[in-house]
Amino acid sequence: MRTLILWLFTVLFGLTHSYADTRPTIETTAPKRVVHIAADYNYPPYEFLDEEGQPAGYTVELTYAIAETMGLDIDLTMTDWQSAYTGLLDGTYDVLQNIAYSEERAKHIFFSSPHSIVSQSLFARKDGPHVDDISEVSGYEVIVQNASIMHEYLKQNFPETTIIPAPTHSAALRLLASGKHDFALTANSPSLYLSQEMGLSNLEPIARPVAGQRLSYGALPVNEDLMALFSEGLAILKNTGRQQEIYNKWFGTLDQSKTQWKKLGQYAFYTILALLFILGGIMIWNSMLRKEVERRSEQIKAQQEQLIQADKMASLGVLVSGVAHEINNPTGLLMLNLPILRSAWEDALPYLDEVEKEHAGLYLGGLSYQRLKAEIPYLLDEMQHSTDRIRNIVNDLKDFAREQPDEIWQEVNINQVVETAVRLVDKSLRNATEHFALHLDPRNPKIMGNPQRLEQVIINLVLNACDALENKSQALTISTSLNPDQSELLLAVEDQGCGIDQQALPRLTDPFFTTKRETGGTGLGLSVSAGIVKAHKGRLSFESSVGKGTVAIASFPILP
Missing domain, CATH: 3.30.565.10 (Histidine kinase-like ATPase, C-terminal domain)
Known part of the structure; x- marks a missing residue:
């Protein structure tokens, strides 16, 4: 279904801008629409204020890319989450750029197609109480970001839990690290990022993560047309690879410790300093021989460069073939197993429906059966799309080592x-x-x-x-x-x-x-x-x- 929607967006976009003349000149006359957008100032690496107080992060950069693609002007306001959410509901803001989907929110908010999925984790002090599953938090004190999706989740599913609201993720983590309360239920990636930034070494994620939440752009029904524009912009960025570039920029190095890099930088500095002294001696010696070598090396150099390039391309071909083979094996297993998994889930649905009729409020893996029934096809589609993307990347690399493409001409x-x-x-x-x-x-x-x-x-x-x-x-x-x-x-x-x-x-x-x-x-x-x-x-x-x-x-x- 998601692929069909993206295809329809692309077709409609193409038909709207078809070329009737073989020599068109494109003129931009319509004024850009100004969209007021709200974002959380403390939700890295998705959205946050950097050291200079400027908006930064994956979702911020994605929003500007969509605005450029769709011809929109945006007014981005960075504030705390509760103010951003309240401002959306009372009409202060047109769009909330990083809102998690829920059935309750969908009753009064229109959502765009999702731009990412975030998992929620239960964090604890290393010397504090531990549980094996989110279902065991009843009776404990759990810190959450005020008005967040996890705040709603705990209130709805675990009413016996003592909920401690905090204005931001960083405030929740600092509160837990200081020895107060038992757990913090927060987004996994932002919490890991903030723990590293603030040096909270006594915290760790425990238990199984809560199932991933779809993050989308959200707007009130009066701005439903904006969600269509943002969904179309997301589809274009995804198809052109721009969304993946932005994602890799902000999430590709999340697991690397800054402290380790600082130490490596110090070691590299002293190593380079020593090498510079050695290199200086080599350059002096080399200058004494250069004149003699240059008279006889011009022709040899040209031939050598050709040989080096040929050898490099041959080596690259061998490397690509080997890497492609190693990647294609697990990718092939994913492509083989995903349809089986989908078929098994579809076969199990009638039985689970019967069980759900007998046991109202059936939960699987900490989530309601009805929610899983709606979410699992989407998750399987995402896994299938990601597997196809891996295969396409491997095929692009294999083109370097292939004489002719294997497609039918x-x-x-x-x-x-x-x-x-x-x-x-x-x-x-x-x-x-x-x-x-x-x-x-x-x-x-x-x-x-x-x-x-x-x-x-x-x-x-x-x-x-x-x-x-x-x-x-x-x-x-x-x-x-x-x-x-x-x-x-x-x-x-x-x-x-x-x-x-x-x-x-x-x-x-x-x-x-x-x-x-x-x-x-x-x-x-x-x-x-x-x-x-x-x-x-x-x-x-x-x-x-x-x-x-x-x-x-x-x-x-x-x-x-």
């Missing part, structure tokens, strides 16, 4: 592929430039190939061109044409952006080489694209001047 009208790709990146184009032009050869040239892989190449080239533009007055042009003897199709993506240094041009398609490392580039996009073009018996080349722009040209043999 067909006759492809390259103009249709370009139009499809342009529709998918329309929002990025409109955000990047006010002067976009599309010139398609009226002869509708055709080649043999795989349209999905060719579409991937075009999207990569267009997004790179958008990144290169420094302001909206600079132009971006996509064109298809034939070479003079009409033996090759030429697909060109030209931008008037910042350009590329001449020394970097020969390395643009090297695996893991990128000029955008500081903004999250991985160096895989152009490498994969070059592999796809080569597999289609074509060539990918670049022409660029710093400050004037870049032209990327993909050439393919024309279909006779």
